[in-house]
Amino acid sequence: MIRKAVFSGKFYPDNSHELKDFIEKYAEDVRQKGSYEALNKLGLILPHAGYIYSGRTAIKAVNKASLLIEPKSIVVIGTNHTGLGSAVCSVWDDGEWETPFGSIEVDSEISKKLIESSSLFSVDYSAHLYEHSIEVQLPILQYFFRGFKIVPII
Numbered sequence: 001m002i003r004k005a006v007f008s009g010k011f012y013p014d015n016s017h018e019l020k021d022f023i024e025k026y027a028e029d030v031r032q033k034g035s036y037e038a039l040n041k042l043g044l045i046l047p048h049a050g051y052i053y054s055g056r057t058a059i060k061a062v063n064k065a066s067l068l069i070e071p072k073s074i075v076v077i078g079t080n081h082t083g084l085g086s087a088v089c090s091v092w093d094d095g096e097w098e099t100p101f102g103s104i105e106v107d108s109e110i111s112k113k114l115i116e117s118s119s120l121f122s123v124d125y126s127a128h129l130y131e132h133s134i135e136v137q138l139p140i141l142q143y144f145f146r147g148f149k150i151v152p153i154i
Contacts, residue, residue: 026059077153
């Protein structure tokens with residue numbers, strides 16, 4: 001199943017060139033600044049508002065992380081603003097998510113293991129269809145990382 005980019009043009013640019021320009025505007029050369037000791041290599045907590053409000057913070061954090069890790073899969077956990085979907089963690093378990101930079105494949109193997117491991121996880125697409133909290137993170141991740149898969153969880 002394909003998850004279309006519902007919020008491009010609203011929360012972030014829908015044109016790949018404008019999106020790249022926006023990210024590059026705030027992707028300062030962090031290689032020159034400070035220590036990265038405090039950065040948690042296992043996870044980041046990123047804001048998920050429109051890019052004009054929180055994009056700079058998310059871009060800087062992912063930029064720093066990209067100096068330390070090269071993930072094969074990224075688990076992206078978002079909040080449920082719509083109230084749609086399961087009362088437990090809704091996992092998008094297969095297919096891909098589209099962004100202005102192209103599609104990102106869902107890591108169905110990890111998704112399946114999560115769903116099988118606990119009743120806290122269930123396959124539920126409805127929680128994701130009109131939720132922005134994961135979608136707005138993906139273009140930033142795509143800019144800094146290459147060839148990764150995602151495990152989207154609401």
